[in-house]
Amino acid sequence: MKTQKMIAQREAYGAGLVELGKANPNVAVLDADVSSSTRTLYFAQEFPERFFNFGIAEQNMMGAAAGMAKCGLIPFVNTFSFLATYRAADQLRTSIVYPKANVKIAATYGGLSDSFDGPTHQSVADLAMVRALPDLTVVVPADAVEAAKALPVLAEFNGPVWLRLSRNPSPVIYSDDFEFTLGKATVLKEGTDLTLISCGTVLGRVLEAADVLVQEGLNPRVISISTLKPLDREAVLSAARETGAIVTVEEHSIIGGLGAAVSEVVSDEYPCPVKRVGIPDTFADTGPYEELLDKFGLSVGNIVKAAREALALKKGSC
Amino acid sequence: MGRIDEQRTKELEQIANELRIAVVKSVYNAGSGHLGGSLSAADIMTALYFDKMRIDPAQPDWDGRDRFVLSKGHAGPILYATLARRGYFPMEELSTLRKLGSRLSGHPACFKTPGVDMTSGSLGHGLSAGLGMRLAGRVRGKAFRVFVLLGDGELQEGQVWEAAMAAAHFKVDNLVAIVDYNRVQLDGTVDEIMEVAPLADKWRSFGWQVLTMDGHDMGDILVTLDEAIAQSQGGPVVVIADTVKGKGVSFMEGKSAWHGRCPTEDEYRQALAELGEQGGAGA
Numbered sequence: 104m105k106t107q108k109m110i111a112q113r114e115a116y117g118a119g120l121v122e123l124g125k126a127n128p129n130v131a132v133l134d135a136d137v138s139s140s141t142r143t144l145y146f147a148q149e150f151p152e153r154f155f156n157f158g159i160a161e162q163n164m165m166g167a168a169a170g171m172a173k174c175g176l177i178p179f180v181n182t183f184s185f186l187a188t189y190r191a192a193d194q195l196r197t198s199i200v201y202p203k204a205n206v207k208i209a210a211t212y213g214g215l216s217d218s219f220d221g222p223t224h225q226s227v228a229d230l231a232m233v234r235a236l237p238d239l240t241v242v243v244p245a246d247a248v249e250a251a252k253a254l255p256v257l258a259e260f261n262g263p264v265w266l267r268l269s270r271n272p273s274p275v276i277y278s279d280d281f282e283f284t285l286g287k288a289t290v291l292k293e294g295t296d297l298t299l300i301s302c303g304t305v306l307g308r309v310l311e312a313a314d315v316l317v318q319e320g321l322n323p324r325v326i327s328i329s330t331l332k333p334l335d336r337e338a339v340l341s342a343a344r345e346t347g348a349i350v351t352v353e354e355h356s357i358i359g360g361l362g363a364a365v366s367e368v369v370s371d372e373y374p375c376p377v378k379r380v381g382i383p384d385t386f387a388d389t390g391p392y393e394e395l396l397d398k399f400g401l402s403v404g405n406i407v408k409a410a411r412e413a414l415a416l417k418k419g420s421c
Numbered sequence: 422m423g424r425i426d427e428q429r430t431k432e433l434e435q436i437a438n439e440l441r442i443a444v445v446k447s448v449y450n451a452g453s454g455h456l457g458g459s460l461s462a463a464d465i466m467t468a469l470y471f472d473k474m475r476i477d478p479a480q481p482d483w484d485g486r487d488r489f490v491l492s493k494g495h496a497g498p499i500l501y502a503t504l505a506r507r508g509y510f511p512m513e514e515l516s517t518l519r520k521l522g523s524r525l526s527g528h529p530a531c532f533k534t535p536g537v538d539m540t541s542g543s544l545g546h547g548l549s550a551g552l553g554m555r556l557a558g559r560v561r562g563k564a565f566r567v568f569v570l571l572g573d574g575e576l577q578e579g580q581v582w583e584a585a586m587a588a589a590h591f592k593v594d595n596l597v598a599i600v601d602y603n604r605v606q607l608d609g610t611v612d613e614i615m616e617v618a619p620l621a622d623k624w625r626s627f628g629w630q631v632l633t634m635d636g637h638d639m640g641d642i643l644v645t646l647d648e649a650i651a652q653s654q655g656g657p658v659v660v661i662a663d664t665v666k667g668k669g670v671s672f673m674e675g676k677s678a679w680h681g682r683c684p685t686e687d688e689y690r691q692a693l694a695e696l697g698e699q700g701g702a703g704a
Contacts (some may be wrong), residue, residue, distance in 0.1 A: 129560075129561070131556075131557075131560060152560065153560055155556060155591070157583075157587055158586075158587070158590075160583035160586070160587065162545075162549070162579075162580045162583060163549045163552075163580055163583035163584045163586075163587055164549075165549070166546050166547075166548075166549025166550050166552075166553065166580065166584065167549045167550070167552050167553030167556065167584070167587070168553060169539075169549075169550050169553060170490075170539070170549065170550035170551060170552060170553025170554040170555075170556075170557065171553040171554070171556055171557040171560075172553075173488075173531070173538065173539060173550070173553075173554060173557075174488070174553070174554045174557035174558060174561070174563075174565075175484065175557055175561055176557045176560060176561070178553075193543050193546075194546060194549070194580070196543075197540065197541075197542065197543040197546060198539075198540065198546050198549070198550060201530070201540055202530065202531050202532060202539070202540035203532055
């Protein structure tokens with residue numbers, strides 16, 4: 104399943120939008136002066152009458168998208184995650200999520216992926232914010248294939264969706280026959296000793312960590328949760344019941360994202376050790392992407408270490 | 422501009438007065454709510470919903486209908502009274518304003534109340550929504566009109582000017598914004614809190630056509646809205662409506678204290694008496 108091929112999600116997304124535009128005349132695309140970064144420029148070239156560049160004014164763009172949705176369009180709003188999530192937080196909440204406007208927010212440059220632009224442009228706490236908005240669907244694809252496959256499903260789904268995309272090339276995990284199902288976790292490897300739960304493009308690193316554990320004679324389960332909300336509770340609870348220890352891994356603060364979502368379900372229904380791997384409670388830094396991931400909590404070694412700690416806790420609790 | 426039928430004008434003035442009475446009753450009954458900005462907008466709302474807008478209360482979701490966005494969402498009581506009087510839901514339902522389980526939320530919610538086209542409450546959002554509605558109309562080949570009612574204090578929100586800039590840039594047609602220029606906001610008068618004047622110059626410099634009217638002179642409102650609708654074929658139009666906060670109840674007029682206060686029983690009786698409602702407090 105794993106390959107060395109690397110593709111950026113934003114590329115797959117940009118191409119996927121053009122296909123959506125061909126399939127559905129009501130799909131419109133909005134951008135805020137970053138269409139060359141978000142790759143919505145492909146859609147703009149193909150469908151100029153359905154592409155709207157709002158300039159550097161994200162709040163207005165979000166509000167206008169809500170109006171479009173209320174009059175029959177399916178708007179895809181595009182900007183960097185920190186802008187879609189924080190700059191326009193009230194517009195997201197009041198004009199889109201509360202009225203259930205059928206707007207799809209593509210929050211690109213998620214996590215540390217805008218690495219060289221530094222903490223102002225990185226988004227390490229976006230998932231915490233959007234996950235707490237009532238009834239908002241939150242999707243974080245694991246690779247370019249899943250990003251592309253998710254698009255028509257999200258367009259078909261009636262309701263607001265917040266989609267996190269990564270700027271940089273990341274490992275292609277899935278093959279072309281992969282099918283995206285909203286709300287369903289994907290099991291990449293069955294296992295019985297513990298479960299590694301991954302969210303987003305760190306899945307390549309999680310699979311590497313799983314290989315290390317296998318070499319140590321362990322049998323880890325690996326699942327990927329791309330629909331962070333609504334969470335696939337059954338997949339999480341099966342992991343808790345059948346493997347007895349969980350490690351969550353996400354390119355996000357350890358506060359409020361996947362680790363929190365999994366811990367909430369487990370503590371409510373089937374308590375077991377959960378170790379959260381992610382960015383510590385800090386802003387990151389400027390630098391090469393892979394090096395930033397290593398430095399801020401997401402090295403393969405750190406995932407392996409967390410797995411060993413989770414196993415130790417599991418034994419201690421027996 | 423065209424002549425306005427006197428009889429029709431009188432009918433509309435009568436309806437506006439009924440709406441003011443309904444607003445005072447519903448807010449008193451609720452125990453809280455925003456009277457000042459509801460009363461200042463009563464005549465404008467009457468002209469829109471009873472004369473200008475192409476709507477069908479029997480089909481609130483009709484795709485081709487004109488849309489209205491109450492950007493100053495705290496004036497929900499006047500929107501609810503207007504919709505009820507226009508036939509979207511029973512007048513009796515106005516007594517459920519702000520009650521638990523009611524369809525009439527503290528601020529308008531489009532999925533709760535028949536006839537409410539857009540949720541509002543957080544100020545500064547409505548013009549963006551109206552702009553998006555018209556862009557959707559353009560993409561889908563539909564010529565419905567969109568009316569957006571803004572407060573004057575609300576113009577202090579930066580998003581309003583983002584939307585103003587974009588509406589002119591995209592050359593949207595059939596978009597008419599109306600500013601309820603009552604010169605009073607929660608903490609005091611607009612000029613002492615954060616001056617928004619000169620309004621006409623501001624909108625004009627953002628690329629809008631600007632009209633002005635007396636927001637309490639029904640004849641003037643009808644003529645000016647006709648002109649606004651005609652001019653909006655060529656780009657966005659704003660109508661600056663000169664109004665009085667709390668209009669119709671003497672002791673509320675021009676007072677910031679009545680932005681969000683509920684009347685006492687005595688005040689309530691006096692307000693209804695001034696509006697010519699017989700029977701006093703039988704809300």
